[in-house]
Amino acid sequence: MDTWTFGWTLALIGMGGTMLVLWILSLLILLLKKIFPHRPGQSAAKKG
Amino acid sequence: MESALISGLQGLVIGVTNLGLGHVIMILIASGLLYLGIQKGYEPLLLVPIGFGAILVNIPLADMMENEGFLRFFYDAGVRTEVFPLLIFVGIGAMTDFQPLLENPKIILLGAAGQFGIFLTLLLALALGFDKLDAVAVAIIGACDGPTAIYVSAKFAPHMLGAVSVAAYSYMSLVPLIQPPIMRALTTEKERMIVMGLVKQPVSKTTKILFPIVVTIFASLLAPKGAPLIGTVMLGNLMKESGVVERLKSASENEIANIVTLLLGLCIGATMEADKFLRGQTLLVLGLGFIAICLDTAVGVLFGKLMCLATGGKINPLIGAAGISAFPMSARVVQAEGQKYNKKSYLLMHAMSANAGGQIGSVIAAAVMLSVLQGMGIVGG
Numbered sequence: 349m350d351t352w353t354f355g356w357t358l359a360l361i362g363m364g365g366t367m368l369v370l371w372i373l374s375l376l377i378l379l380l381k382k383i384f385p386h387r388p389g390q391s392a393a394k395k396g
Numbered sequence: 397m398e399s400a401l402i403s404g405l406q407g408l409v410i411g412v413t414n415l416g417l418g419h420v421i422m423i424l425i426a427s428g429l430l431y432l433g434i435q436k437g438y439e440p441l442l443l444v445p446i447g448f449g450a451i452l453v454n455i456p457l458a459d460m461m462e463n464e465g466f467l468r469f470f471y472d473a474g475v476r477t478e479v480f481p482l483l484i485f486v487g488i489g490a491m492t493d494f495q496p497l498l499e500n501p502k503i504i505l506l507g508a509a510g511q512f513g514i515f516l517t518l519l520l521a522l523a524l525g526f527d528k529l530d531a532v533a534v535a536i537i538g539a540c541d542g543p544t545a546i547y548v549s550a551k552f553a554p555h556m557l558g559a560v561s562v563a564a565y566s567y568m569s570l571v572p573l574i575q576p577p578i579m580r581a582l583t584t585e586k587e588r589m590i591v592m593g594l595v596k597q598p599v600s601k602t603t604k605i606l607f608p609i610v611v612t613i614f615a616s617l618l619a620p621k622g623a624p625l626i627g628t629v630m631l632g633n634l635m636k637e638s639g640v641v642e643r644l645k646s647a648s649e650n651e652i653a654n655i656v657t658l659l660l661g662l663c664i665g666a667t668m669e670a671d672k673f674l675r676g677q678t679l680l681v682l683g684l685g686f687i688a689i690c691l692d693t694a695v696g697v698l699f700g701k702l703m704c705l706a707t708g709g710k711i712n713p714l715i716g717a718a719g720i721s722a723f724p725m726s727a728r729v730v731q732a733e734g735q736k737y738n739k740k741s742y743l744l745m746h747a748m749s750a751n752a753g754g755q756i757g758s759v760i761a762a763a764v765m766l767s768v769l770q771g772m773g774i775v776g777g
Contacts, residue, residue, distance in 0.1 A: 369764065386600040
């Protein structure tokens with residue numbers, strides 16, 4: 349593989365892949381928050 | 397008797413007679429690093445052991461990095477095996493609070509944009525004639541994350557470890573000087589004055605505990621070669637959030653992190669031998685590292701502008717500059733810059749979200765890079 353094919357492939361997949369993974373992570377965080385919502389007094393109740 | 401005395405005395409001066417100009421220059425450079433760490437307070441935890449390690453390795457005939465040398469032992473055990481940066485990652489995970497990011501997850505995208513400097517610098521390095529894996533090692537300075545830079549450069553270009561590490565840590569400590577001019581150049585005064593509303597979305601403990609587990613499984617499946625990086629950060633964070641292994645968490649962020657930081661710093665310094673460090677290539681590495689961090693900031697701010705446009709002006713583009721891994725320094729820079737233009741603007745929490753995104757982003761970017769390299773057959777499986 350020549351240098352520029354290597355460079356552009358890694359750069360494009362790298363940037364796109366990083367953006368895609370983090371975007372999916374943000375969706376997963378939203379999903380987690382939806383499934384396990386914060387309930388006011390949750391931590392206080394556990395301590396009490 | 398006379399010849400024995402002369403031989404004995406020769407043994408005492410042999411170090412001095414073997415001292416070359418390269419050694420002297422390296423000892424001066426190492427002293428400069430010590431000065432920056434001790435007197436200026438720039439990343440002293442790393443620059444002090446790095447500087448001292450560089451002095452030790454440039455003492456002629458001390459053989460610190462030869463097969464039986466004491467620095468060689470730690471280098472082989474911790475750097476060549478990549479164990480040291482990974483142990484540091486456990487400590488970082490244990491110290492990092494991802495709450496701001498969990499409260500405002502869309503901001504994580506700024507953490508991705510803040511890594512683009514890595515890939516743009518890769519192209520620049522290739523254009524300047526670096527070979528493929530050397531270019532990867534130079535580009536990773538743009539992760540703005542010391543352990544990631546060490547992990548990748550130790551893996552692909554160990555001969556450049558000293559230059560890459562020094563560049564990564566030096567520029568990280570210079571973030572308050574590097575970022576503001578770029579932030580100002582790429583934004584209008586109107587944009588810099590945008591007041592962002594409060595994001596108050598409390599996060600349940602269950603979410604906080606599940607977050608590191610989900611990230612590890614999901615991100616490692618997509619980028620398996622980066623599993624050690626992602627897994628160690630998230631292990632540390634799981635120990636912190638679970639609250640049931642206080643001793644392990646405490647050891648990770650204190651004793652283990654301290655010991656490993658000391659040994660890692662010494663080992664990095666030990667790679668700075670005159671004949672390996674005093675090359676034109678080192679200056680190029682330092683220059684490209686600087687460009688990488690500038691590009692990270694620029695792309696982060698530009699992505700912030702895009703998000704500002706997409707949200708009808710609700711996002712201050714300055715927070716894009718915090719999408720790098722220099723936590724929490726970069727977020728503080730954003731807050732200070734925002735306050736200069738609008739005293740009613742409190743960007744800190746938003747910038748912290750972007751900064752936490754940058755921390756995850758740098759690890760993910762490196763993981764993606766490693767996996768793509770494996771996929772292309774550039775590195776072994």
